[in-house]
Amino acid sequence: MLSALELAKALHSGSRRLDDVYREIAERVEIREPDVRAFVVRDVEAALRAGQAATGPLMGLPMAIKDNIDTGDMPTAYGSPIHKDHRPAVDAAIVALARRAGAAIIGKTVTTEFAFFQPGPTRNPGNLDHTPGGSSSGSAAGIAAGFFPLALGTQTGGSVVRPAAFCGIAGFKPSFGHLPVVGVKIFSWTLDTLGLFGKGIADVAFGAGILAGRDWRVDTMVPTPPRIGLIEPQPWAQADDDMLAALDTARALAERAGAPLQRVSLPPVFREAFAAHKVIQDYEATRALAAEFDKASGMLSPVLRETLQEGATIDAEAYDAAQEIAAQARRAQADLMSQVDVLMMPSAPGAAPAGLASTGSSVFNRVWTLMGAPAVNVPGLHNAAGLPLGIQLVGAYGRDRATLQAAHWLEGNFVARGDA
Structure with missing residues (x-):
């Protein structure tokens, strides 16, 4: 996988050349894309040319765009044959902002139909017989396959956090409204939220902060233990044995590293x-x-x-x-978050299910999308078969940086244990 933050630093220092980065990506895509099928359309050479002319903190790095987000220079079909060959006149606002920040658009990635349930052809790079999750299937799979260091997705239920968990990468859904959805094919205007995928937490914090015009970077400070609320079993969501074991591991690591832990019961609302x-x-x-x-x-x-x-x-x-x-539940969450920095829970019921007929369940994500709260998948844990198991941290609305800091801290403990 490619680290956006480390690549940007290397390009800035001159220790890496942009054309070398793109050459390596082109070779990898040529070998793996026929199996992974992350892209709807791609143009690596055009992205390199755009990257060489780019200015801004993203340093010409390639970024992939989920195909429910408009691009003026590439077709946008929203995962539906109804819009086959549709070419928007202009970019979505978030794509325009990405280009301004120095990103080069390498291609459009597979989405489920209108970012809902009907799967596309994308497969999980870690195990091609398993789903990569959805609806941001191609964005998550492409990061895991090393096709690009950053990718945009959207979440209406669990379409950023869940595929990130299934693919073993970081996925960050910011607080609702912090990234503009103008030019995104809307499915639900109350729920649809843009998000970002990257190799690790520092990468999504770096990229999302640039796009939001906010200081969300977490690599410039010494991580400190957050106050973690341990959600008692959510009555509508059941985790499998592997996921429960991973959650126990995360809890034990957090406690051993000095994080104050508090069990939290969700109000009936x-x-x-x-x-x-x-x-x-x-x-x-x-x-x-x-x-x-x-x-x-x-x-x-x-x-x-x-x-x-x-x-x-x-x-x-x-x-x-x-x-x-x-609205009542959002007020109740605000009260909960006065006691803790983040809430910890599974990102999904378990590892990526076998087969491509379904993209998995979003039962652990939907209510937090409705809350408009920042949510992030922390990668690093696996089941006995080597499939990733994601831990989800949810923060208070508007406390995106604190949520990312907590995720970065937890991810560091996974790495120190040797899981990541």
Whole structure:
């Protein structure tokens, strides 16, 4: 895998040449992409030319863009045949900001259909017989395969944290609203949130902070033990034995390294909020994709078509009630976070499931997306078969840097143990 932070430092110091970086990437893509299938479209040579002309802190490094995010110089099909060969007139705001910061767009990565459930062709680089997760399938898999050091994704349920966990990389979903979604194909305007993938926590903190115009870097300070809240079992989410063992390992390492640990029970409103996520998502998706449903419903997957039909039965009163529950849960989370710096829990029920018919479950992510809170997958633990197991840390809204600092600290303890 490629570290964006270390590459940027090496390019700045002159110890690495940009054309050498791109040559190595091109060779790797040539060998592995036929199996991994992370890209919808790519142009390594054009990215190198753009990178050589780029200025800014990203130093011309290649960045991949999930294919539900508009790019003016590459097709954007949103994972659907309805939009085959669609070419936006201009970049999404986040892509324009990435180019301003010195990123070179190497290609568009596979998304599930409209960033929902229907999987694309991407496979997990760690084990090709397993899913890479979704909906940001290609972005996560491409980082794990070493095709690029940074990639953009989106999360409506668990589409950044979960694929990062399955692929053994860092995935960071910032606080809602900290990265602009103008030019992203919206599925749910309350939930859709941009996120970033990288090799490790320092990489996503470096890249996301630049894009957000905020100081989120964690490599410039000595990590200190955070106050960690240990979430009691979430009634709607069950982890398998391997994941429970990984969580116990993370807890033990954190405690041994000096982190104050506190068991935290979620208030009853969180159970209602978990159900409210689906009400809000489906109500908004039915409206966001009204044109596609009305004009080309036969080109939608059965699972999406059924979801939109169900969403059409949700009335405004039920939607408003779900939004009120979400607001109550956000206030309850704010109270919880007065006691701790981060909440610790699994990123997914277990390791990446075998097969490509599903991208796995987002049960450990959905309610935290609804909270609008920063969430990050901390890589470094594995099951007996060598498949990655991700630990999720969730912070308080707007406390993104503190959340990343805690994740960086925990990741360092995984590395020190020899797991990462």
